[in-house]
Amino acid sequence: MKTEDLIEVLARGDDAPAKRKVWPRIAFALAVGLLLGVGLLLTFFSIRPDIGAARMMVMMKAGFAAMAAGVSLPLLMRLSRPGRATGWRVAAIFGFLALCAVVTAIALMGGDPSTRMQAWMGGPFPWCIVIIPILAAPTAALLGWLVRDLAPTRLTMTGASLGAVSGGVGAMVYAMYCPVDSVAFVATWYAVSIALCAVIGAVLGARLLRW
Amino acid sequence: MIEAEAELKALMLRGLSGDAGAHRAFLTAVSGNLRAFFRSRMRGAPEDAEDLLQETLIAIHTRRDSYDPSYPVTAWIYAIARYRMIDHWRRRGRRGEHIPVEDAPELFTAAEDVAVDAKRDVARLLAMLPQKQRDSIRLVKLEGVSVKDAAAQTGLTESDVKISTHRGMKTLMRLMAEAEA
Numbered sequence: 001m002k003t004e005d006l007i008e009v010l011a012r013g014d015d016a017p018a019k020r021k022v023w024p025r026i027a028f029a030l031a032v033g034l035l036l037g038v039g040l041l042l043t044f045f046s047i048r049p050d051i052g053a054a055r056m057m058v059m060m061k062a063g064f065a066a067m068a069a070g071v072s073l074p075l076l077m078r079l080s081r082p083g084r085a086t087g088w089r090v091a092a093i094f095g096f097l098a099l100c101a102v103v104t105a106i107a108l109m110g111g112d113p114s115t116r117m118q119a120w121m122g123g124p125f126p127w128c129i130v131i132i133p134i135l136a137a138p139t140a141a142l143l144g145w146l147v148r149d150l151a152p153t154r155l156t157m158t159g160a161s162l163g164a165v166s167g168g169v170g171a172m173v174y175a176m177y178c179p180v181d182s183v184a185f186v187a188t189w190y191a192v193s194i195a196l197c198a199v200i201g202a203v204l205g206a207r208l209l210r211w
Numbered sequence: 212m213i214e215a216e217a218e219l220k221a222l223m224l225r226g227l228s229g230d231a232g233a234h235r236a237f238l239t240a241v242s243g244n245l246r247a248f249f250r251s252r253m254r255g256a257p258e259d260a261e262d263l264l265q266e267t268l269i270a271i272h273t274r275r276d277s278y279d280p281s282y283p284v285t286a287w288i289y290a291i292a293r294y295r296m297i298d299h300w301r302r303r304g305r306r307g308e309h310i311p312v313e314d315a316p317e318l319f320t321a322a323e324d325v326a327v328d329a330k331r332d333v334a335r336l337l338a339m340l341p342q343k344q345r346d347s348i349r350l351v352k353l354e355g356v357s358v359k360d361a362a363a364q365t366g367l368t369e370s371d372v373k374i375s376t377h378r379g380m381k382t383l384m385r386l387m388a389e390a391e392a
Contacts, residue, residue, distance in 0.1 A: 001333040003242055003326045006265050010272040011235035013351035013358070013376070019276065081277045082290035151270075151277040153294035154312065210298060211385075 022150065026077070029146050030069075030169060033139025037173035040135055047176050054181065061175035061186050068194050069168025071096045076143070076161040080150040086157075093164070100191040107184040120188065122180035131177070132193035133200060136163075136170025140201065148209050159205015160198045167197025215244075215319040220284040227275060238268055243322030245292055250323060252296060252310075261329040262387070267295045269384040273377065289318050298388065336386045344379030347372045352380075 001009075041047065051058060075089035104120075111119050143162050152158040171190050180186075219240060226234030245267055249260035270291050278287050293310050337345060343365075350361040351372065362369045 001265075001329070003246075003261060003265055003268070003329065006268060006333055007235060007238045007242060009352045010238055010268065010380075011231050012355050013231075081279055082274075082294070083287035084279060084282050085286075151274040151291070153290040 022077070022080070025146055026073075026143070029142040030139060030165075033142050033166065034169050034172065036138035036142075037135040037170055038176070040138065041173050041177055044134075045131065045177050048179055051176065057181040058175050061178060061181075061190070062172045064186055065168050065171030065175055065190060065194075067168075068096065068171065068191065069165045072161050072164035072168060072198075076147070076158065076165050079154055079158040079161055080147045080152050082151055082153045093161075097191060097195075100187045103187040104184045107182070107187065111184070119182040120184045122182060122185040122189065126185070126189040126192075128171070128174055128178060128189050129193045129196055132167060132170045132174050132190070133197050134170070135173045136166040136197050139169040140166035140197070144205070144208060148211055151211055152209055155206045155209045156202045158209055160202035162205060162209075163201020164194055164198040166201065167194035170194075170197065216283050216285045219288070220280075223275075223278065223284045224280060227278070238272065240322075241271065241288055242268060243324050244319050245288075246326070247321035247323035248292060248318045249296065251321075257327045258330045261327050262331055263295060263299055265329050265331075265333060266299075266384055266387045267292050269380055269387070270295055273380045273384060285319055292318060302388065331387055331390050333383065333387065336383060336390060339386055340379050340382055343367070343371075344375045344382060347375035348379045348383075351376050 048054065048058075071092050075086060075093065078084050078086050078089055108116055108120060140162060143166060147158065147162060171194055174190075174193075219237060222233045222237035222240065226237050242264060245264050246260065249263050249267075250257055253260045253263070271288065274291065278284065293312075296310065337348060340348065346365050347361060347367070350356040350364060351358060356364070358369050358372050361367075361372045365372065367375065
């Protein structure tokens with residue numbers, strides 16, 4: 001078929017796609033992803049037994065995770081459709097990371113030097129870097145399915161921001177399980193876990209977001 | 212460049228609101244720019260450039276709803292053209308040369324209206340679509356039957372015909388990409 005004829009075919013007939021709003025669908029994906037994450041947590045892990053007494057800390061940690069997701073979401077929204085400059089949205093994410101570093105430093109300096117390492121590492125190994133990506137997976141799958149349909153053109157960047165948003169949601173769920181309440185631990189290892197989700201998202205996004 | 216933006220945007224918006232003539236004019240104007248752009252990037256393979264052009268035109272057509280009118284339409288077209296070209300190279304196992312992310316002007320400085328034959332035949336690929344999509348496209352897009360009549364002929368609902376046509380065009384673009392050697 002000649003290009004000229006193809007244009008005729010494309011222009012003929014009424015197949016203009018229905019206008020669909022993006023935000024409600026993203027919000028739906030985030031809500032369902034969060035619930036599925038909680039489902040995973042209940043199935044394979046557990047909620048910390050002292051959640052009643054520790055609810056303030058759990059809320060703070062979940063709030064931190066929600067902030068990480070919230071600061072990455074504008075970049076994802078921007079990249080999900082073709083030809084829109086990212087502007088301040090990348091800088092916002094790095095600003096948040098810098099804030100995490102400052103908070104960690106202040107928290108560690110204020111603490112007792114003998115327990116500093118314990119406060120920072122939380123224990124022998126920060127398991128959140130394994131568990132948060134697992135809890136983020138349902139959100140990532142839902143967002144990926146949605147975003148792919150919006151025709152993203154910079155797949156690695158889109159995947160990275162999608163991973164960061166999902167990681168933030170995963171970390172919100174993880175906050176219900178996580179037994180470590182030190183500020184330095186959360187500002188470091190939650191951020192590292194979410195960054196890891198962004199890296200996984202970048203690698204997978206380049207393959208799976210193709211349209 | 213600035214004139215191209217204003218002119219293309221006007222056509223695009225009219226096309227989106229259902230003006231088929233404006234949409235045709237839009238696709239025709241864009242195809243001139245895209246042909247020159249792809250040919251300059253794929254020197255010595257004008258048929259490949261034509262294939263890529265057809266694939267990109269279908270992408271532009273089926274993804275019209277991804278255009279956000281508060282941004283330049285030239286940047287939107289460029290982003291899609293750049294993406295289709297990178298995808299084309301990736302399928303061929305090449306990393307490809309570097310194409311800047313935001314460099315739309317180059318695309319709209321030249322136009323080439325003399326087509327060569329594409330290597331793939333879109334009409335042949337159409338036959339590979341699932342029946343519902345194939346029938347909807349054949350009636351609505353090839354024979355120019357109205358959606359209402361197409362629905363009556365196929366026994367589908369009108370919205371089903373529209374969705375099948377739209378999905379079929381998307382599938383067609385994927386088939387074009389995959390059919391490439």
